[in-house]
Amino acid sequence: MLKQRRKVIGFLFLLGIATFWVSLSIGSVSISVKDICKIIIGRLPFLNNWIKNEPAQKYQLIILNLRLPRILLAMLVGSGLATAGVSMQGLFKNPLASPYVVGISSGSSFGAALAMLLLPGIFSVPLSAFFTGLVTIFLVYKISRRNGRVPVETLLLAGIAVGLFFSAITSLVMYISAQSVHHLVFWMMGGFGGGNWSNVLRATPFIGFGIPAIYYFSRELNVMQLGEESATHLGVEIEKVKKILLILSSLITASAVAVSGVIGFVGLIIPHITRIIVGPDHRIVIPVAALIGGIFLIWCDSLARTVIAPVELPVGIITACFGAPFFIYLLKRR
Amino acid sequence: MLKVEMINCYLENSLILRDISFQAAKGEFLGIAGPNGSGKTTLLRTISGILPLTKGRVYLEGKDMSKMDKKRIARKIAMVPQNTFINFPFTAMEVVAMGRTPYLHRFERERKEDLKKVKESMLLTRTWHLRDKKVTEISGGELQRVVIAQALAQNTELLFLDEPTSHLDINHELEILSLIARLNREHLLIVILVTHNLNLIARYCQKLILLKEGKIHAQGEVEDILTSENIKSVYHVRALVKKHPLTGSIYTFPLCFNGREETKRRERIHLVCGGGSGSSLMRELWNSGYEVSVGVINVFDADFETATLLNIPLAGEAPFSPITDESYQKNLRMIRDSEAIILAGVPFGEGNLLNLKVAKKALKEGKRVIVVNKTPIQERDYTKGKATQIFEDLKKGGATFANDEREVLSLIEKILSPDSVI
Numbered sequence: 001m002l003k004q005r006r007k008v009i010g011f012l013f014l015l016g017i018a019t020f021w022v023s024l025s026i027g028s029v030s031i032s033v034k035d036i037c038k039i040i041i042g043r044l045p046f047l048n049n050w051i052k053n054e055p056a057q058k059y060q061l062i063i064l065n066l067r068l069p070r071i072l073l074a075m076l077v078g079s080g081l082a083t084a085g086v087s088m089q090g091l092f093k094n095p096l097a098s099p100y101v102v103g104i105s106s107g108s109s110f111g112a113a114l115a116m117l118l119l120p121g122i123f124s125v126p127l128s129a130f131f132t133g134l135v136t137i138f139l140v141y142k143i144s145r146r147n148g149r150v151p152v153e154t155l156l157l158a159g160i161a162v163g164l165f166f167s168a169i170t171s172l173v174m175y176i177s178a179q180s181v182h183h184l185v186f187w188m189m190g191g192f193g194g195g196n197w198s199n200v201l202r203a204t205p206f207i208g209f210g211i212p213a214i215y216y217f218s219r220e221l222n223v224m225q226l227g228e229e230s231a232t233h234l235g236v237e238i239e240k241v242k243k244i245l246l247i248l249s250s251l252i253t254a255s256a257v258a259v260s261g262v263i264g265f266v267g268l269i270i271p272h273i274t275r276i277i278v279g280p281d282h283r284i285v286i287p288v289a290a291l292i293g294g295i296f297l298i299w300c301d302s303l304a305r306t307v308i309a310p311v312e313l314p315v316g317i318i319t320a321c322f323g324a325p326f327f328i329y330l331l332k333r334r
Numbered sequence: 335m336l337k338v339e340m341i342n343c344y345l346e347n348s349l350i351l352r353d354i355s356f357q358a359a360k361g362e363f364l365g366i367a368g369p370n371g372s373g374k375t376t377l378l379r380t381i382s383g384i385l386p387l388t389k390g391r392v393y394l395e396g397k398d399m400s401k402m403d404k405k406r407i408a409r410k411i412a413m414v415p416q417n418t419f420i421n422f423p424f425t426a427m428e429v430v431a432m433g434r435t436p437y438l439h440r441f442e443r444e445r446k447e448d449l450k451k452v453k454e455s456m457l458l459t460r461t462w463h464l465r466d467k468k469v470t471e472i473s474g475g476e477l478q479r480v481v482i483a484q485a486l487a488q489n490t491e492l493l494f495l496d497e498p499t500s501h502l503d504i505n506h507e508l509e510i511l512s513l514i515a516r517l518n519r520e521h522l523l524i525v526i527l528v529t530h531n532l533n534l535i536a537r538y539c540q541k542l543i544l545l546k547e548g549k550i551h552a553q554g555e556v557e558d559i560l561t562s563e564n565i566k567s568v569y570h571v572r573a574l575v576k577k578h579p580l581t582g583s584i585y586t587f588p589l590c591f592n593g594r595e596e597t598k599r600r601e602r603i604h605l606v607c608g609g610g611s612g613s614s615l616m617r618e619l620w621n622s623g624y625e626v627s628v629g630v631i632n633v634f635d636a637d638f639e640t641a642t643l644l645n646i647p648l649a650g651e652a653p654f655s656p657i658t659d660e661s662y663q664k665n666l667r668m669i670r671d672s673e674a675i676i677l678a679g680v681p682f683g684e685g686n687l688l689n690l691k692v693a694k695k696a697l698k699e700g701k702r703v704i705v706v707n708k709t710p711i712q713e714r715d716y717t718k719g720k721a722t723q724i725f726e727d728l729k730k731g732g733a734t735f736a737n738d739e740r741e742v743l744s745l746i747e748k749i750l751s752p753d754s755v756i
Contacts, residue, residue: 090422093419093421093422094421095421095422216440219435219438219440222424222428222432223432223435225420225421225422225424226418226420226429226432226481226484227415227418227419229379229384229413229415230413230415230418230481232383232384232404233382233384233408233411233412233413234408234432234433234435234436234488235404235405235406235407235408235409235435235436236404236435237404275422275423279423279424279425279428280422280423280424280428281424281428
């Protein structure tokens, strides 16, 4: 089993690297892998001396200022959402939970929209999103908890109710705002159109911290699947761990929402696919889900910007097209 | 050693446990019983540190448990809950290996000795063959054995069990409890078992705590506590408590609810029986509220015990002795005081032929006689035809014949109703 898992991780690494290069090269303008190598190596210290006859300036701009930050952002957001999904499913002991389904995404987008309109700043948006996301998840959790268990029906319904409420307030805020909200509307649909270096900078600390932090609790997540009391009997400080995991998941989701809007279903389907491949042990599920999530979202984004190029689709539409049927399949199979 | 001192526990603002104190020494097998809602499970959850105490202390080897960290408690106490739901497809072995959690550092993989302990626990609970099966795909009973294996893998000195066998069939129930009893004996484990099943407690536990409405009603050695009086005051049920000839441990047998008072009837029915042939009828009649008397039965015979237990007046005879004239007369007097008599399907020999003759006499005196004839008289006549002859007389004399006990009850009802024409 262990050997098999190593193989899976190795394969995913290779796939990730291939994805990275291929997605850099495709788009409304095709750029060869050779040129991409030249451009990127040309930017690295010491190695740049080897590069002769650099590609045209316009290609350099496309790669370095448009595609590279965008792909990095998609990777960060994909890994983050997948990890947050694993953590929520483990936390709620429920394979149908995800940041989107339980309403954190909507809650965070409210906070993010508010900050974008009222006090735009590099970290004000993710922090405000984090705050409202946290409020959402605690609300949903309180509403759906019955006798120490969180039944899937109430969880989904509470998530939908609270999520819809926050979506409505977000719409209200946008409606009464005097400013032009066209960019907000586009952001809300979920996409990496705003994939620039400042957004990469904005998301990296939160997601870069959140994923390893959740991984830190992977053994607890395993034991929690036996039930909260059994986990306590195995020495887990359950209330503490639950709160920390909720906060970390909200943090990741909020920063993802702040930079790329609401992208649904990644946090739901990636953990499932991961468990099908490597089993339910969180010690392996978390890194693998992060890898698959990153790769998946890069591909979705590549599709979004090439399928009807030069016009680009919001990536949320692509993930929903994959995710919704998958979600229905999971519901039916229960 | 576990010492519980005057603990109270509140749940949702109502006091569930009140002033509970007890101790469990090394190697003790302690049972906790009591009716639904008496606080059994709450007590177990409180002393294992899940629920907060509002008063009192729990000491584990002399140390105050509220000051110990969770991981240390987890190396001392393992718990088998009533139910476990697992939504994710872990293998049985992965679940058992989780029992090693309190011994492992955060990122540490299970070491060789951990895996050895896991295998050992799985072999003991006969779950080793399930090791690669997904816990989402095995039966409830199998999962429960896996959970018990996990608790054993935890390698603790105390093992708490909350209705651990409610999902198991009788075979696995006995197997698991015998295993736990063995571990209790050999490794001097302290075992605390919460269950509804008093017979399991009688068979496996040395000590018993009977809870009633959140308080300890009685505690001590099982044989001293498990009495009909205690069972009656805690469960409001009359129960037979006896020593089982085979297992040597006592067993209890609930007899009936105290619904008798509500269906009180005035009529007296006399039952002629013996050798256990009348016990079930006696109970049914008693339960339906009739005044019942029986005779003639030998002392220590099964029917005698039932009658004594139900406080039914009887005409008795010395053990293994034929019916004397004296007890025959007593029986007859009782019959004269009754509205109807029932002759149970007892085998007849020379010793109890008088019981048959008394029925004939009663019939002559105008009493209603119902004869249970489940087994034909020829097959239970050990008097060379004398009994069969009297049976014929009874038939001619107008006695009512019933095919089984259930028919007797409806016949009685018909006979005693004011407008009966039988």
